[in-house]
Amino acid sequence: MAQLDALRNEVCQANRNLAKHGLAALTWGNASGINADRTRVVIKPSGVEYDALTPTDMVVVDPDGRVVEGKLRPSSDTPTHLALYRAFVSIGGVVHVHSPHATAFAQARRPISCFGTTHADLFNGPVPVTRALTAEEVAGAYEANTGCVIVECFEQRDPDAFPGVLVAGHGPFVWGASVTEALRNAVALETIAGMALETLALDEQTRPLEPYLLDKHHQRKHGTGAYYGQK
Amino acid sequence: MAQLDALRNEVCQANRNLAKHGLAALTWGNASGINADRTRVVIKPSGVEYDALTPTDMVVVDPDGRVVEGKLRPSSDTPTHLALYRAFVSIGGVVHVHSPHATAFAQARRPISCFGTTHADLFNGPVPVTRALTAEEVAGAYEANTGCVIVECFEQRDPDAFPGVLVAGHGPFVWGASVTEALRNAVALETIAGMALETLALDEQTRPLEPYLLDKHHQRKHGTGAYYGQK
Amino acid sequence: MAQLDALRNEVCQANRNLAKHGLAALTWGNASGINADRTRVVIKPSGVEYDALTPTDMVVVDPDGRVVEGKLRPSSDTPTHLALYRAFVSIGGVVHVHSPHATAFAQARRPISCFGTTHADLFNGPVPVTRALTAEEVAGAYEANTGCVIVECFEQRDPDAFPGVLVAGHGPFVWGASVTEALRNAVALETIAGMALETLALDEQTRPLEPYLLDKHHQRKHGTGAYYGQK
Amino acid sequence: MAQLDALRNEVCQANRNLAKHGLAALTWGNASGINADRTRVVIKPSGVEYDALTPTDMVVVDPDGRVVEGKLRPSSDTPTHLALYRAFVSIGGVVHVHSPHATAFAQARRPISCFGTTHADLFNGPVPVTRALTAEEVAGAYEANTGCVIVECFEQRDPDAFPGVLVAGHGPFVWGASVTEALRNAVALETIAGMALETLALDEQTRPLEPYLLDKHHQRKHGTGAYYGQK
Numbered sequence: 076m077a078q079l080d081a082l083r084n085e086v087c088q089a090n091r092n093l094a095k096h097g098l099a100a101l102t103w104g105n106a107s108g109i110n111a112d113r114t115r116v117v118i119k120p121s122g123v124e125y126d127a128l129t130p131t132d133m134v135v136v137d138p139d140g141r142v143v144e145g146k147l148r149p150s151s152d153t154p155t156h157l158a159l160y161r162a163f164v165s166i167g168g169v170v171h172v173h174s175p176h177a178t179a180f181a182q183a184r185r186p187i188s189c190f191g192t193t194h195a196d197l198f199n200g201p202v203p204v205t206r207a208l209t210a211e212e213v214a215g216a217y218e219a220n221t222g223c224v225i226v227e228c229f230e231q232r233d234p235d236a237f238p239g240v241l242v243a244g245h246g247p248f249v250w251g252a253s254v255t256e257a258l259r260n261a262v263a264l265e266t267i268a269g270m271a272l273e274t275l276a277l278d279e280q281t282r283p284l285e286p287y288l289l290d291k292h293h294q295r296k297h298g299t300g301a302y303y304g305q306k
Numbered sequence: 307m308a309q310l311d312a313l314r315n316e317v318c319q320a321n322r323n324l325a326k327h328g329l330a331a332l333t334w335g336n337a338s339g340i341n342a343d344r345t346r347v348v349i350k351p352s353g354v355e356y357d358a359l360t361p362t363d364m365v366v367v368d369p370d371g372r373v374v375e376g377k378l379r380p381s382s383d384t385p386t387h388l389a390l391y392r393a394f395v396s397i398g399g400v401v402h403v404h405s406p407h408a409t410a411f412a413q414a415r416r417p418i419s420c421f422g423t424t425h426a427d428l429f430n431g432p433v434p435v436t437r438a439l440t441a442e443e444v445a446g447a448y449e450a451n452t453g454c455v456i457v458e459c460f461e462q463r464d465p466d467a468f469p470g471v472l473v474a475g476h477g478p479f480v481w482g483a484s485v486t487e488a489l490r491n492a493v494a495l496e497t498i499a500g501m502a503l504e505t506l507a508l509d510e511q512t513r514p515l516e517p518y519l520l521d522k523h524h525q526r527k528h529g530t531g532a533y534y535g536q537k
Numbered sequence: 538m539a540q541l542d543a544l545r546n547e548v549c550q551a552n553r554n555l556a557k558h559g560l561a562a563l564t565w566g567n568a569s570g571i572n573a574d575r576t577r578v579v580i581k582p583s584g585v586e587y588d589a590l591t592p593t594d595m596v597v598v599d600p601d602g603r604v605v606e607g608k609l610r611p612s613s614d615t616p617t618h619l620a621l622y623r624a625f626v627s628i629g630g631v632v633h634v635h636s637p638h639a640t641a642f643a644q645a646r647r648p649i650s651c652f653g654t655t656h657a658d659l660f661n662g663p664v665p666v667t668r669a670l671t672a673e674e675v676a677g678a679y680e681a682n683t684g685c686v687i688v689e690c691f692e693q694r695d696p697d698a699f700p701g702v703l704v705a706g707h708g709p710f711v712w713g714a715s716v717t718e719a720l721r722n723a724v725a726l727e728t729i730a731g732m733a734l735e736t737l738a739l740d741e742q743t744r745p746l747e748p749y750l751l752d753k754h755h756q757r758k759h760g761t762g763a764y765y766g767q768k
Numbered sequence: 769m770a771q772l773d774a775l776r777n778e779v780c781q782a783n784r785n786l787a788k789h790g791l792a793a794l795t796w797g798n799a800s801g802i803n804a805d806r807t808r809v810v811i812k813p814s815g816v817e818y819d820a821l822t823p824t825d826m827v828v829v830d831p832d833g834r835v836v837e838g839k840l841r842p843s844s845d846t847p848t849h850l851a852l853y854r855a856f857v858s859i860g861g862v863v864h865v866h867s868p869h870a871t872a873f874a875q876a877r878r879p880i881s882c883f884g885t886t887h888a889d890l891f892n893g894p895v896p897v898t899r900a901l902t903a904e905e906v907a908g909a910y911e912a913n914t915g916c917v918i919v920e921c922f923e924q925r926d927p928d929a930f931p932g933v934l935v936a937g938h939g940p941f942v943w944g945a946s947v948t949e950a951l952r953n954a955v956a957l958e959t960i961a962g963m964a965l966e967t968l969a970l971d972e973q974t975r976p977l978e979p980y981l982l983d984k985h986h987q988r989k990h991g992t993g994a995y996y997g998q999k
Contacts, residue, residue, distance in 0.1 A: 100724055100725070100728045101721055101724060101725060102766075103655065103658075120767065121765055121766050121767060122765055122766025122767055123767070147767055148764075148766075148767055148768070151757065151764060151765050173653075173654075173655045173728075173732075175728065175731055175732050175735065176735060178653060178655060178732050179732050179735035179736045179738075179739055180739065181653065182652040182653040182732065182733075182736040182743065183652075183736045183739035183740040183743050184743075185739055185740060190413040190414075190475070191404075191409060191412065191413040191475050191476060191477065192404075192475060192476045192477070193334065193404045193409060193477065196334075207747060207750075208750065210747070210749040213747075213749050213750050213753045214749070214753075217753060217757075244652070244653050244654060244746050244747070244750060245653060245654045246653065246654070246655065259332055262331055262332060263331070263332060266331050266404075266406065269406055270404075270406050270409050270410050270413060271413075272735055272738065272739065273406065273407060273410035273503055274410045274413040274414045275738075275739065276410075276503065276506075276507065276738065277410055277411065277414035277416055277503065277506065278414040278416060281413065281414050281415075284475050285438060285441070285444075285475070287441040287444050287445070288438075288439065288444050288475060291444045291445070291448060295382065295448075302379075302382060303352060303353055303382050304333075304352050304353030304379075305351065305352060305353055305354070305378055305379055306379070421875040421876075421937070422866075422871060422874065422875040422937050422938060422939065423866075423937060423938045423939070424796065424866045424871060424939065427796075490794055493793055493794060494793070494794060497793050497866075497868065500868055501866075501868050501871050501872050501875060502875075504868065504869060504872035504965055505872045505875040505876045507872075507965065507968075507969065508872060508873065508876035508878055508965065508968065509876040509878060512875065512876050512877075515937045516900060516903070516906075516937070518903040518906050518907070519900075519901065519906050519937060522906045522907075522910060526844065526910075533841075533844060534814060534815055534844050535795075535814050535815025535841075536813065536814060536815055536816070536840055536841055537841070562955055562956070562959050563952055563955060563956060564997075565886065565889075582998065583996060583997050583998060584996055584997025584998055585998070609998055610995075610997075610998055610999070613988065613995060613996050635884075635885075635886045635959075635963075637959065637962055637963050637966065638966060640884060640886060640963050641963050641966035641967045641969075641970060642970065643884065644883040644884040644963060644964075644967040644974065645883075645967045645970035645971040645974050646974075647970055647971060669978060669981075670981065672978070672980040675978075675980050675981050675984045676980070676984070679984060679988075706883070706884050706885060706977050706978070706981060707884060707885045708884065708885070708886065734966055734969065734970065737969075737970065738969065
């Protein structure tokens with residue numbers, strides 16, 4: 076159907092742009108989108124290089140991960156994407172990458188403090204890090220369990236105000252209203268991670284942004300009275 | 307009028323070059339220029355991506371920020387630009403970006419010491435950092451107040467000898483005789499910020515450049531007996 | 538013969554891609570491949586820039602390093618490549634570069650700990666560093682002896698589970714089932730070295746990835762039940 | 769004359785390549801070459817952007833710095849170049865840049881230790897830093913005096929074994945048998961400076977390369993029995 080074709084194009088373009096934005100070397104990253112009635116998820120095929128991707132290579136799965144359309148195997152991270160779509164009902168796209176700066180924070184298992192307005196425009200506070208998966212969780216349905224620890228990390232957080240997370244020892248998962256917005260958020264997260272690294276190099280004791288300024292920047296872009304961008 | 311058309315072209319080109327020079331990811335940066343009689347400011351529309359910008363997208367505002375020409379909303383940072391044009395009567399262009407190295411210093415709220423002649427060619431001493439805005443300033447006319455704290459920071463400084471500033475917890479604002487020169491100064495500021503970061507990594511106690519060498523380099527480029535460049 | 542022509546093309550392309558991937562400045566890197574019956578090695582000519590390389594420039598040597606085809610001198614590192622093909626019978630390609638992040642670890646003579654799943658996908662543990670060559674080894678058959686210290690370092694390691702090594706004070710040698718895979722592994726090694734540098738900058742005491750997660754990632758990509766990529 | 773035309777082309781190309789190799793932002797760098805009988809030096813005009821440079825823009829000066837051909841003013845650093853040609857009779861080209869990593873060492877006034885074979889291929893020991901110029905030297909013939917402190921730094925060093933230097937608080941000057949080789953050496957110096965920065969970040973106490981390995985690498989490329997590259 077036409078709606079799914081449009082999604083296939085958008086998801087394909089977002090995957091190709093992972094490489095273009097320097098977020099993913101080789102085949103290390105994947106983007107997906109969900110259709111409006113949340114019955115179909117379109118996702119990158121596993122292990123295929125970005126330059127070679129065409130919309131017909133995209134794999135369509137149902138909410139349980141069964142392949143509905145497409146000849147290739149879906150990304151091995153598909154169960155993580157599906158867990159996020161199930162738990163976060165407002166999101167329309169998910170991006171997973173191993174972008175270097177964000178991954179460094181994930182590997183050091185250190186949340187990214189909000190040091191400036193660049194960060195505040197995107198995240199309403201520190202970028203969280205999940206707990207480590209247990210040996211049992213890894214031995215079992217590993218990729219689905221990765222989704223579970225992300226969801227667990229958001230029990231007290233709003234996924235719209237925090238559009239991403241660092242999985243401990245792994246890397247970022249990022250989301251948005253669409254896969255295109257998820258990609259933009261992944262670019263933004265990598266940029267603020269790099270800035271935070273350099274901020275901490277200049278002063279390991281740098282204090283977080285004043286709460287009133289954090290709030291102001293987040294609200295002027297995302298609040299009910301938002302005035303950033305075009306109407 | 308023809309003069310404004312030329313300015314629109316120059317401002318559009320400067321905005322497009324923000325992305326080309328790696329100073330601005332996504333839509334995070336804006337450049338503006340003022341006409342000769344200082345009655346019109348041409349500025350980037352808010353939240354539009356650089357690749358898509360054309361001269362007719364540029365927004366023309368009067369000194370009070372009222373839109374005079376253009377169908378789009380001007381950058382949300384317009385009141386900051388206007389405050390700078392009002393206070394610094396010699397400048398013809400302003401660039402605001404979140405370029406990573408300069409932003410790291412802004413986030414660490416640490417002035418950039420002058421460690422070498424690259425810096426001395428541009429700034430006649432350390433790049434200053436503003437004080438933080440108060441909760442009241444942020445709750446009120448935030449963007450105009452950002453301009454106020456910059457102007458306050460220059461009460462004892464010459465904006466021609468210091469063509470930029472780091473707003474605490476935010477990022478750099480840079481200016482010049484034209485928007486093209488402001489862009490060049492923004493490129494230069496990001497470069498010297500990166501060099502200063504690495505200099506401090508090599509030796510946190512690095513001492514500033516000898517004052518006589520700082521002065522020499524600044525004067526050979528900007529003084530009355532300047533001999534850098536073509537006549 | 539046709540088989541050797543295909544190898545010449547693949548080796549030429551891999552060498553040209555060293556520069557494209559930012560792994561080698563100037564002429565600092567070389568890639569080689571071995572034919573199926575392990576009687577011929579195709580390698581880059583010494584000191585020739587990447588942009589100028591054509592398949593006919595590639596040099597064909599026998600397992601003792603004698604030039605069999607080609608008008609140019611082979612890479613001065615040829616004896617190291619030959620030592621690796623002799624000792625590691627499963628490999629089909631070798632890449633040697635001075636890529637900056639991996640070389641920094643080689644210069645600091647510090648193994649790259651496995652801090653995350655990006656690393657675990659490639660190496661089944663820390664990336665090892667060889668011992669330093671002795672004065673006698675350097676004065677003698679230096680390049681062949683470089684191969685010997687690498688092989689010595691793998692007496693207790695599986696070259697398929699650890700597809701590369703850092704030669705102390707020198708840089709990485711990387712391998713794979715083909716020269717194309719060796720190139721991919723060299724890109725991956727440089728990426729994980731950069732991430733490890735930043736991880737250590739964030740926390741010098743970062744602990745290695747949980748062994749069960751290291752093993753899981755390595756096995757899902759390389760084990761008998763691997764399910765990453767296409768069938 | 770034809771010989772000078774060839775030099776003009778080569779110097780123009782080297783200057784254009786400063787930007788292409790990321791060694792010089794804006795107009796911050798210059799390359800020159802000297803003719804065979806050392807009567808004419810061809811150098812970049814001052815303050816002109818690299819993209820716009822054509823061979824006829826190059827300025828020809830005599831050994832005393834008088835303009836012999838060309839309509840533009842020569843680089844303000846011309847007297848430094850001339851001092852180097854006078855003192856180092858084997859060199860045919862000079863490159864001056866403010867490339868970030870090398871400039872960071874110059875600003876921290878810290879020699880670049882030889883930590884690996886990449887460095888040893890180029891410099892037969894640490895990259896030296898000049899002493900600071902005195903107030904009198906800066907107030908007088910500043911650019912010529914910059915040449916003098918470089919030459920002073922080489923009283924006990926061979927400029928062929930050490931093809932460059934860091935001027936304290938300023939940046940690198942690099943040379944070679946031709947301007948093309950000087951450019952290659954400037955690329956190499958920036959690369960080894962970057963690697964040294966990361967090596968020191970990993971271990972501030974990293975010890976220099978074993979002298980026998982330093983010597984071996986330098987000799988295999990530059991000694992009488994050199995076997996790197998083509999005959």
